[in-house]
Amino acid sequence: MQPAEARLRVGVVFGGVSPEHEVSVITGLQAAAALDRARYEVIPLYIAKDGSWYTGSVLLELEAYQDLDALRQAAIPVRFDPAVHGRLLLVEAGARRWPWQRPRRYLVDVVLLALHGGEGENGGVQGLCETLNVPYTGSGVLGSALGMDKVVSKLLCREQGIPVVDFRWFRETDWADHEEAWLDRLEAELGYPMVVKPARLGSSIGIQRVENRQALDAAIEEAFRYDEKVVVERAVRNLREVNCAVLGDPSEARPSVLEEPVRSDRTQLLTFQDKYMRGGEKAGRRGTKQSTPQGMASLDRIIPAPLDEAKTHAIQEMAVRVFQLFECAGVARIDFLLDEETGQVYFNEINTIPGSFSFYLWEPAGVSFDALMDELIRLAQKRHREKNGRVRSYDVNLLSVRSVQGLKGAKSS
Secondary structure, eight states, X not given: XXXXXXXXXXXXXXXXXXXXXXXXXXXXXXXXXXXXTTTEEEEEEEEOTTSOEEESGGGGOGGGGGSHHHHHHHSEEEEEOTTSTTSEEEEEOSOOSSTTOOOOEEEESEEEEOOOSGGGTSXXXXXXXXXXXXXXXXXXXXXXXXXXXXHHHHHHHHHTTOOOOOEEEEEHHHHTTOHHHHHHXXXXXXXXXXXXXXXXXXXXXXXXXXXXXHHHHHHHHHHTTTOSEEEEEEOOTTEEEEEEEEEEETTEEEEEEEXXXXXXXXXXXXXXXXXXXXXXXEEOGGGOEEOOOOGGGGSOEESSOSOOHHHHHHHHHHXXXXXXXTTOOEEEEEEEEEETTTOOEEEEEEESSOGGGGGGGTGGGTOOHHHHHHHHHHHHHHHHHHHHTSOOSOSOOTTSHHHHHHHHHHHHO
């Protein structure tokens, strides 16, 4: 093992203020377990449900999350210190045991984002990293924001000729006091069955397939519990769901093999339970057993998806096209809907930080979870170098004495 000072300090960020909080914890612990301790010093950074940040080795223990209050008591609260530009500096924020003790400091070289939903996946935390000029994994602010919003992503894909199912969207203020008119319109323009979704949420939370007016009304009300913007789509009757991950950046993107998730009920959509609650023991790094839950890896799936070569290639090409259109980076998973009767493929959504980083889609190509983490960190450092290689300031001081006098003169004229 390299000396501690020679290892790259990787801050694994997970948790967050999001309904997908627990899913993010699973992904974060999986990523931390996969990082090679000979090359990386792993610094867990947990964002509690109230937005507070914590670190400490206890955060790497799955069992500790059974009691979140006790976990926060055992962990170390931290705050940001912007004094170091180009790296993330966190300082212990809690009360110290002795007045003369200096607060502990944690310096992070690269931020590995394992957040799902909320500000962690919509560009908010990415914007913080950009402001602090810290290398971070995954897509930037633009790609994260576009990918998180199902309405904007579908509109963009449709504009670029990428097929999407027919849909309507509206805000809670549009819906309020006009429910019957909206129900009439949706029935006339889309017809049953329909799929109702919160516009900016993942993990199948708040998503329902409906067959009648009463169920449609209830599903829309339920979706508004999670988001003030809702999407209603025409359901694909002969549905097969096919997913493809893409790894790289806009200049070097490659697709994974395809997967076909197996639903517990073929007449319904994938549920949260399908995705995350079929757990079991999984082999960890170097063949050891670990208690880390499988997350998205627990989902029953067929890999590779049983499609002919032409259809497989077409979906992979479409996945790369969406990845590049959204200017994504790192690893993203693009989900498609396939009408088994017509053969038509529709873009469904993009996950810019997919559950479990979709490592199971790269293993068939010989890319282990460890190697996938290495690649995400390499891409983060590459993008950071390219960004800092550009001119980022203009060497003119408009507030100098001469310039201020000129500005005053221009204003008075």
